Amino acid sequence: MFDNAQAAPGTARTVWWDGAMASPPQPGEASSRTRAPRTRSRASHSLESVLAGAVEILDESGAQGLTIRALAARLGGGVASVYWYVSGRDELLDLAADSVLGGVLEATADVGGGDPIEDLRVIALAMFDAIVDRPWLGAYVLRDTATQIHSLQLYERIGEQVMRLELTPRQSFHATSAVVGYVIGTAADMGQQPPEAVVSGELSKDEYMAGAAAQWRALDPAQFPYIHHIIDEFDGHDDRDQFVGGLDLLLAGLRLQAGR
Template sequence: MPTRTPRSSRRTEALSRERIVAAAIDLLDIAGETGLTFRALTERLATGPGAIYWHVANKGELLAAATDAVVTAALTREPAEPAATPRERIRAVALGLFDAIDEHAWLATQLAIQMSRDPAGTLAPRLFEGLGRQISALDVPEAAWFTATSALMNYILGAAGQNATNGRNATHQDRPDFLDTVATTWENLDPEEYPFTRAVARQLRGHDDREQFLDGLDLVLSGITAVHSSDR
């Protein structure tokens, strides 16, 4: 007759690190970093704190794991066409990161914290690998891989993070109204001190953030390939 596994053992086996991280991401999306507590996590997973501590040592490790999980999913985003070029693959990865940062309000801050606090951790190498493989596939000389990949990564994270911040700041009103308010403010600036800003104000009004992000990405990639075309 088969031996029955005690209920507590079955629960511990079912409570994997992946389940804990997924629940942490849900809590972060709902309540932000302050809402991610081990008490809230135990209630969400219907378990005791000891079972969670078996897999995750502390909140810092949990935040790092949640950030890594979301970034990993974004980096594995596949382009629409199976036989995509390196440039198209970079666009797919960039859009994956853009959408992830836009969807998870906490992610931009955690990316900055994780990258600066633990540059030797898994996050920076994961980002460099995901983008750098495609940079090398663009026939960029190896001596320029680090600089080119750094420039590309800084643009993607910076632009996506700024877009997410703008989106949160505009939550109190419709986006078109928000952009119209900012554009009107720019148009009313001193014409002698801000001639350029006044001139582009109309382009700000009603622009598409996603299209602007991709246009900027194309500028970065075109610059990378143009600068290094003479090296090939």
């Protein structure tokens, strides 16, 4: 069986069924070996429903829980109905991540025209909120911009705010990379799978963090002066507030570089 070049999601793919390899028919000889191409029947789903189902599974079970077979079962069809839209699991993961960032793109559609630094802050916060509660998402954001058109457009939107600061191309590239990297990296770190004691219900998140704070307080102040300097801030801190504090430091540095 030979397959033609991979088609774009949502377009038909022609599959050619052939027998054993043989030389082409000679002039005047009937081409009895040649068979007409067979086309796959169109799936009953839509690309949007396929990606929505994939995101549901990813949110429930993480990347390890998403298989083509599991998604097909959830959608109520065979695996061929999923393969109509994606070439395989990797493309499915990339497109599922991109669909989430499509929501960020839509939510920030009106951003622009105000203070560039404040506009960057709005986009960064929207992007962080979309990623932080999805431990699976950070690994697939901007992984393949040839496929992830929404991710590419979101990167462009961030870069366009940086361009308004009238920095050099090199400074603009570094600034955009710093903002995107901080958002994705921090969100992925804060959105990690909770410790087993929390997952099992043995401890609540607050109880677990209180135990960690108590361990830090018990450390020798002479050996860990910084820990004791910030322990009251760490104890009971809010993750989003921690992210915003770092983001504001990053954007303040960018404002200074731009002379604003």
